Each structure stands twice: as structure tokens, then as C-alpha cells.
Amino acid sequence: KKIYLNGDILDSESATISVFDRGFLFGDGIYEVMVQINGRFFYKEAHLKRLEENLRKIKIDFDTRNLSAEISKILKGSDLVDKDCLLYMHVTRGVAPRQHAFPTSITPTFMMYAIPKILPDINLIKASVITSEDFRWTRCDIKMISLLGNVIANEDAMQAGCFENIFIRNGVVTEASHCNVFFVKDDIVYTHPADRFILDGITRQLVLELCAQLGIEVREKGVSEKAMIDMDEAFLTGTTTQIASIRQIDDHFYYQGDAIGKITKRLQEAYLKLKNDYCGN
Ligand code: PLP
Numbered sequence: 001k002k003i004y005l006n007g008d009i010l011d012s013e014s015a016t017i018s019v020f021d022r023g024f025l026f027g028d029g030i031y032e033v034m035v036q037i038n039g040r041f042f043y044k045e046a047h048l049k050r051l052e053e054n055l056r057k058i059k060i061d062f063d064t065r066n067l068s069a070e071i072s073k074i075l076k077g078s079d080l081v082d083k084d085c086l087l088y089m090h091v092t093r094g095v096a097p098r099q100h101a102f103p104t105s106i107t108p109t110f111m112m113y114a115i116p117k118i119l120p121d122i123n124l125i126k127a128s129v130i131t132s133e134d135f136r137w138t139r140c141d142i143k144m145i146s147l148l149g150n151v152i153a154n155e156d157a158m159q160a161g162c163f164e165n166i167f168i169r170n171g172v173v174t175e176a177s178h179c180n181v182f183f184v185k186d187d188i189v190y191t192h193p194a195d196r197f198i199l200d201g202i203t204r205q206l207v208l209e210l211c212a213q214l215g216i217e218v219r220e221k222g223v224s225e226k227a228m229i230d231m232d233e234a235f236l237t238g239t240t241t242q243i244a245s246i247r248q249i250d251d252h253f254y255y256q257g258d259a260i261g262k263i264t265k266r267l268q269e270a271y272l273k274l275k276n277d278y279c280g281n
Contacts, residue, residue: 001078001113001115002074002077002078002113002114003015003074003111003112003113004070004073004074004077004110004111004112004113005017005109005110005111006109006110006111007070007110009073009074009077012113015111017095017109017111018095020095020096020097020098021092021094021095021109022092022093022094022095022096022106023090023092023093023109023145024092025098026100026146027144027145027146027148028058028092028093028146029058029060029090029091029092029093029109029144029145030051030054030055030057030058030060030090030091030142030143030144030145031088031089031090031091031143031144031145032047032048032050032051032054032088032089032143033047033086033087033088033089033239033240034047034086034087034202034239035084035085035086035087035117035119035239035240036075036080036082036083036084036085036086036087036114037084037119037275037279038082038084038279038280039081039082039083039279039280040278040279040280041087042239042275042278042279043202043206043278046202046205047202047239048064048067050143050200050202051064051067051089051091051143052064054142054143054144055091057141057142058093058142058144059102060091060092060093060108061108062091062108062110070110070112071087071089071112074087074112074113074114075087075114078113078114078115080114080115080116083116084116084117084118084119085114085115085116085117086114086115086116086117086240087112087113087114088112088113088114088115089110089111089112090109090110090111090112090145091108091109091110091111092108092109092145093106093108093109094106094107094108094109095107095109117240119240119242120240120242122242122243122244122245122268122271122272123260123268125163125241125244125245126245126246126247126255126258126260127162127163127164127236127244127245127246127247127248128161128162128163128246128247128248128249129157129162129163129164129165129166129176129236129246129248129249129250130156130157130160130162130164130165130166130249130250131165131166131167131168131173131225131249131250132153132156132165132166132167132168133167133168133169134167134168134169134174134197135149136149136150136167137149138196138197139196140174140175140196140197140198140199141194141195141196141197141198141199141200142199143199150177150178151177153165153167153176153177154177154178157177163236163244164176164177164178164179164236165177166181166249168225169197171224171225171226172192172222172223172224172225173192173222173223173224173225173228174192174197174198174222175192175197175198175199175201176236178238178241179201179236179237179238179241179244180192180198180199180201180203180204180236180237180238181234181235181236181237182204182207182234182235182236182237183223183228183231183233183234184231184232184233184234184235184261184263184264185227185230185231185232186232187216187217187263188216188217188218188219189207189211189216189217189218189219189263190218190219190220190221190223190231191204191207191208191218191220191221192220192221192222192223193220193221193222194220201237201238201239202239203237203238203239203241203242203243204237206237206271206274207237207243207267207271208220210267210270210271210274211267213270214266214267214270216263216266216267228249228252229249229252231254232254232261232263233245233246233254233261233262233263233264234246234249234254234261235261235264235267242268242271243264243267243268243271245260245261245264245268247259
């Protein structure tokens with residue numbers, strides 16, 4: 001496996017970073033993930049824009065102008081040019097003696113890798129999810145590499161044999177460990193507003209666009225834990241999850257058997273068409 005590290009393409013065994021890298025010491029960095037389908041990255045501009053916004057949010061001074069050329073390098077090095085794959089991009093503040101405050105002069109560490117990835121058939125996913133208290137900090141809008149809260153929540157879901165763990169903050173659903181969460185009630189779509197309590201997913205933005213195109217009413221409003229079980233439909237969104245129907249939350253079932261909600265289905269179909277139009281067959 002090949003790794004892009006600060007401009008070089010290396011074997012994963014020889015791609016090493018200093019133990020004084022602030023990403024390692026403090027989790028001081030951000031990341032981005034996007035997928036290539038039929039040789040084209042799906043919503044690449046939106047992902048790169050979010051990467052730039054995140055760098056700005058945590059004040060990492062990193063020049064992204066050559067990013068597309070650098071991405072081509074790792075795809076070539078990994079033999080994945082034009083292949084279906086997932087690209088992981090990771091920028092940390094860089095290497096410096098351990099001190100909390102940002103060093104005045106520091107070069108960011110930039111790492112990327114690409115791995116073959118075929119996205120799952122979303123028609124087959126009928127997710128069961130658990131819920132837990134959102135114990136994370138209040139800057140969940142930053143796509144930071146310190147994912148301990150998300151990792152612990154996801155592990156709890158795996159231990160419970162579930163697909164995801166949905167966070168509840170002050171009685172309101174925020175998002176899940178690596179997905180955004182949507183609900184549908186009386187043909188109206190609900191999702192948490194893109195504030196500091198959630199990551200504004202690219203897939204979330206896309207679903208909101210699709211709702212507008214399809215004339216589906218949307219309310220960007222947090223759904224309470226109580227209201228959650230009175231909803232007609234629920235689904236998760238994410239770059240690799242795409243749009244995944246939720247069948248069960250804790251011990252509440254939205255559907256029996258293999259049913260998928262009407263609006264969820266419409267959005268899935270519109271999403272698949274968009275993906276085909278964007279990336280080709
Ligand atoms: N929320 C969290 C916490 C995530 O980690 C992710 C993706 O990794 C998402 C939401 C979904 O974002 P996107 O649709 O951009 O993949």
C-alpha cells in the first residue's frame with residue numbers, strides 16, 4: 001500500500017512521522033474523505049472546500065492550490081487512476097516541541113492514501129441503531145482527527161450489533177458517530193441545523209438540495225428524543241453510507257421486514273440518479 005506524505009509517494013512501512021507531530025500529540029489536525037466513482041470524485045469541489053474551511057477554522061496555514069495535482073500523484077502511485085476508490089486526506093499542524101500554543105513557524109504534515117472502494121447497495125441497508133448521550137465537545141462542525149468521542153460511540157454500536165450510534169444532546173438528536181441523521185414526519189423532512197453541534201455532511205447538503213428539487217419540505221430543526229419514535233421514517237447520510245434507511249432505533253421499530261419509507265426511497269432514487277449523472281455509468 002502506498003502513502004502520500006508531504007509530497008512523496010512511499011510504501012506504507014516507510015511512511016513515518018515524528019512522535020512530536022501535533023497530530024499525534026494533540027489530535028491537532030483535520031481530515032477529509034471522498035470517493036471516486038467511474039474515474040470522477042463525487043462532489044470533489046465541496047469536499048475540497050470543506051477541507052479549506054476546516055484548515056481556516058483551526059488556523060492551519062496550508063496551501064491547497066496544488067491539491068488536485070497531488071491527488072493525481074497518490075492515485076497514480078496506488079494504481080487507482082480512474083478506479084473506484086476512497087481517498088483519505090489528513091493535515092496536521094506539523095512537528096514542534098510539545099507546547100499547547102501554536103508554534104509561530106511550523107510546516108503542516110500532509111498525508112493521503114487511496115484504497116479500492118465499491119460503495120454498498122443502499123437498497124439492502126436496513127440499519128439498526130442505538131442512541132447515547134452526545135458527550136463530545138461543542139465544535140463538532142470541525143472535521144478534526146481527534147475522533148475519540150465518535151470512536152467510542154461507534155464501538156458501542158458495534159458491540160450492540162448495530163450500524164450506528166445516534167447522539168442525543170440535551171434531549172435532542174444531533175448526528176451519529178460517522179453519519180448525519182434525518183427523520184420524516186407527515187412528508188416533512190427534519191434534520192439538525194448545521195451549527196456547532198454537527199458536522200455539516202456533504203451528503204447532508206446534497207440531500208437538502210434533492211429535497212428542494214423534489215419539492216419535499218425540509219425543516220432544519222433538531223428532533224427531540226421523545227418525538228423521534230413518533231416519526232414515520234429515519235435515515236442516515238454519509239459519503240460511504242450514502243442514504244441508509246433506519247429500521248430500528250433502540251427497541252423502537254419504524255418498519256417490519258424489509259420496508260423502506262416512501263420519502264427515504266424517493267431520496268435514494270434521486271441520489272442514485274444524481275450519482276450516475278455526475279459520475280457516469
Ligand atoms: N457526521 C460525522 C460525525 C461524520 O464523521 C461524517 C462523515 O464522516 C458525517 C457526519 C457525514 O459527512 P459526509 O456526508 O460529508 O461524509
